[in-house]
Amino acid sequence: MIKRLLFLVLIVFCASLLPADDFPYQLDWKKDALIGGGAAVLYGTHLAIYFTRDRDSAKEHGLDRFHKSDVNFVDRAMMCSYSRSLDLTSDILLACTMAAPFALAIHQSRDNIITGAVMYAEALLLSHSVKELTKDVVTRWRPYCYYDDTRSKLLRDDESGKSFMSGHSAIAFTSASFLTTVYAHLQPEGKNKYWVAGGSFAAATAVASMRVLSGSHFFTDVLVGAAWGTFAGWLVPQLHYCQEGHSVKLSFFSETGAPGILFNF
Secondary structure (H helix, E strand, C coil), X not given: CHHHHHHHHHHHHHHCCCCCCCCCECCCHHHHHHHHHHHHHHHXXXXXXXXXXXXXXXXXXXXXXXXXXXXXXXXXXXCCCCCHHHHHHHHHHHHHHHHHHHHHHCCCCHHHHHHHHHHXXXXXXXXXXXXXXXXXXXXXXXXXXXXXXXXXXXXXXXXXXECCCCHHHHHHHHHHHHHHHHHHHHCCCCCHHHHHHHHHHHHHHHHHHHHHHCCCCCHHHHXXXXXXXXXXXXXXXXXXXXXXXXXXXXXXXXXXXXXXXXXXX
16 A cells, blocks of 8 residues: 555656646547547447347356366466455556546646546547457456356356456556656656656556456456557557657548548657
8 A cells, every 4th residue: 555655646746847838739529539439439339249248157158167277378377366355456556547647637727637638538448448349259267267266256257258358457557658658748858757657557567467466367368458558548649649740640541432540650
């Protein structure tokens, strides 16, 4: 708990040094409609699958069918039995990690806060939608399914087959990447950006580690979740960055009657 509080104090302290007027982001209704609408469509697809497909649990699947030898050697070497305390701790630390980017609002104007909040919401929605849809498409049983001492309640839960990818890792790294990217844009010459990056990604790594140690995910689950979350948290601020020569731009084109989207780096 003390380490988490110190981390948040560090973030708030660094954010308090941000300039109030130099805010290099702009909202654009076309771009935001594409990002938000696309994420909403993905999430709607997830909901359609979730409410229409029969959901299986580990117990219904058959406990006698789970053998550790069937797990690849990398994940098998790091798999753990279920730990409720570590599971709950990862939830708390995830909440802290998600709250940290709000410190960027210190000393910012109302319009800048709204712009930043929209960007953060888009990053989280995009990250969340893709990871939920991935869980719907890919059935992978959680590590605790392979242990005889796992509580029956967990084995009866349909979440037992949604190990890939790690949602906690995806969201934690989305928040860390978003905070790091925005702070670096606001303080391009500042030395504090390295402390912010180190602290935020350390917290996200702690979340991912606890997901493995708690028996909730395999190593590759959190690895993919971390990679996707980092990309999503970086992409959204870059798409709104309005400094010439340093932004990622979306452009629309149509060839042979088929519309498309082009990313320009």
